[in-house]
Amino acid sequence: MLQPIIGIPCDVKQIGLFPFHAVGEKYITAAVGGAGGVAILIPSLGDASQLRAIVDLVDGILLPGSPSNVEPHHYQGEPSREGTLHDKARDATTLPLIDMLVKEGVPLLGICRGFQEINVVMGGELHQHVQEVPGLHDHREPDTQDLDHMYGPAHPVSLAAGSWLQGWLGCDSVQVNSIHQQGIKRLADGLVAEALAEDGLVEAYRFDKAPGFAYAVQWHPEWKYWDNKASQAIFKAFGDACRERRMRRNQ
Numbered sequence: 001m002l003q004p005i006i007g008i009p010c011d012v013k014q015i016g017l018f019p020f021h022a023v024g025e026k027y028i029t030a031a032v033g034g035a036g037g038v039a040i041l042i043p044s045l046g047d048a049s050q051l052r053a054i055v056d057l058v059d060g061i062l063l064p065g066s067p068s069n070v071e072p073h074h075y076q077g078e079p080s081r082e083g084t085l086h087d088k089a090r091d092a093t094t095l096p097l098i099d100m101l102v103k104e105g106v107p108l109l110g111i112c113r114g115f116q117e118i119n120v121v122m123g124g125e126l127h128q129h130v131q132e133v134p135g136l137h138d139h140r141e142p143d144t145q146d147l148d149h150m151y152g153p154a155h156p157v158s159l160a161a162g163s164w165l166q167g168w169l170g171c172d173s174v175q176v177n178s179i180h181q182q183g184i185k186r187l188a189d190g191l192v193a194e195a196l197a198e199d200g201l202v203e204a205y206r207f208d209k210a211p212g213f214a215y216a217v218q219w220h221p222e223w224k225y226w227d228n229k230a231s232q233a234i235f236k237a238f239g240d241a242c243r244e245r246r247m248r249r250n251q
């Protein structure tokens with residue numbers, strides 16, 4: 001099968017005295033095994049000339065999750081609390097990159113932080129502490145070092161009538177994991193909710209008006225994707241869109 005090139009933007013993390021650009025391995029294995037691509041890691045240099053070359057190089061972009069948060073000035077949010085983890089370099093890379101990808105119809109899959117980034121770029125807003133919003137639940141991960149527990153099923157999401165997920169899965173609800181403190185406060189115009197948590201928080205959306213595949217989920221389908229039908233469906237759809245772009249570019 002044709003292997004499209006899937007770019008994954010890095011977080012910038014301090015390891016000892018030096019900054020490193022890094023991506024969690026589970027995103028890489030899901031891009032390769034779940035979407036059938038060749039994964040390339042994209043350094044978060046925030047350089048426009050690099051972004052142009054990257055958009056010309058890739059067949060799709062997977063925006064991974066991260067413990068860091070989008071800086072609130074990008075969506076007119078209140079200043080972050082003292083000690084909030086940000087990643088200025090990632091923001092400076094992914095936010096302009098998303099705009100280019102959507103405009104040019106390059107397939108885009110956002111996961112967790114990536115889900116939040118796309119909403120911000122398209123003009124939406126985020127809750128910074130979902131668990132403190134009246135009526136919303138606590139969506140943070142369980143206090144455990146056991147990853148199977150941390151990334152295991154946490155709550156159901158209802159699939160919107162006519163959603164891609166409902167069509168892919170043939171059901172109206174799935175269980176998802178939950179490892180996030182921030183969430184969608186206002187869904188950007190043009191983004192169509194695909195799934196909602198029990199408290200009404202948007203947990204997945206598609207971007208119908210985008211010329212290409214543009215989909216994002218708040219949960220973590222990359223975690224043991226091979227054991228989860230919804231994860232497999234999401235990565236297959238993303239991989240198929242990337243393959244279609246590859247085939248068009250090969251013509």
Ligand SMILES: N[C@@H](CCC(=O)NCCCC(=O)O)C(=O)O
Pocket residue numbers: 024064065066067068069111112113114179180181182183220
């Ligand atoms: N920081 C944001 C996004 C949360 C997120 O992406 N969590 C995953 C971190 C670890 C991993 O990559 O699996 C928020 O708190 O909402």
